[in-house]
Amino acid sequence: MKPTAKKPDLLRDNELIYGRLLAVDEPHLIQRYNKALVAFGLEPTRLKSFQIDRTGFSPEIAEECGDFDYLDPNEVNRRFIILTPSQIDLPVVHTAFSNTSQLMFEFMSKNQRAIDALTIKDVIYGEIEDSVPKVNDIEDLLSINQVEFKVLSAEDVLGKAAELGRLVDRLKQEPDAWRDNAMLQRMVDLAKICGDIRENALVPDQVIFRHNAYWTSHFGGLYVFVDPDMTTVICDPAAPGFRRSRPWQVSYLSINDADK
Incomplete structure (x- = not known):
């Protein structure tokens, strides 16, 4: 028997929907994406190639898991996954709020240096956190005055950079800190992961936005x-x-x- 031909999807094939997305097919990027999925409590994808939009949403993964709201489970507090700074130029193709695209653009623009540095070694993920966990009525929407990006990284480069910063401050402020060999070794180990935090802004510092x-x-x-x-x-x-x-x-x- 001949294999069944795949039914053409004219809208997708002609990029009338899900156009201009970024192809993810490099194993290390798929691995990083899966780490973010697992951190969200989701199953890792088995796909060898998929596409993502500005927020990291993938229509192929949505079809695989049977849930187009896998990054937006309550249609509020939208999740995001950033594999590369180039996502800033992509559209947002699935969202419950029209301002999601602009919020992501502002976050990525304001924290460009940190995102550039972090995504060299890690994946950035988190939530665009509102003041309500779920929308039950209009009052819940009216109570959203601003959003805050809660930012994490799979390899905890963010946490390690913050720890290194604290140790640097301690070294500067405590006269005998240079005698602490364990602390100095820890700084060396952290620097191997984070690089020179004086030059690389690894922690996004502009995370609150209003629309x-x-x-x-x-x-x-x-x-x-x-x-x-x-x-x-x-x-x-x-x-x-x-x-x-x-x-x-x-x-x-x-x-x-x-x-x-």
């Missing part, structure tokens, strides 16, 4: 516009909290008004 306008897929699609004097919410009136959450502060518009 005043976004769309979210929650409640069938909802828009939030934050102005100094008034916040505007546009959504389906059936959304929980519509015209009940912060009525003194929020102007509510029905998304159905456009049909009238």
Whole structure:
């Protein structure tokens, strides 16, 4: 019997969806990606090649694990995986918030030196952490004033760089610290991993960002516009909290008004 031909996917084949993604096919990058997946409590991929977007989301891995929200399990506190600084030029193809792409761009731009240095030896992963663990009503969305990037690395290069920095400070501040051979050896060992932390900024230091306008897929699609004097919410009136959450502060518009 002839093998069954793969059914063509015209949208994907013509890059109408999932276009301009980055191919990941080098074993060491796949290994690093798997370390991030395991850190998130997910199964490592068995794929030998896949594509990723700016956040590290892969449609192939989503299909493999049967979960397109594997990096966004509650559609809030979005996870990210950074294998290479070049991800900054990629689109975001799957997200519950329209500002995810811009937040990732700002984070990667503001911390470019650290990301350049870290991804030479390690994978960066973490969460874009909001103030709520889950969105149950409009009030939860209104309570999100800013986000903070919680950043980790699989080989703990971030932690080792911070430890080396503390030891350097101790060496400078304590007159007899240079006599501590164990400490000096530890500094040498850490420097082999982190390099010269005076030149290499390994710890991202700009991690808090604010956005005043976004769309979210929650409640069938909802828009939030934050102005100094008034916040505007546009959504389906059936959304929980519509015209009940912060009525003194929020102007509510029905998304159905456009049909009238």
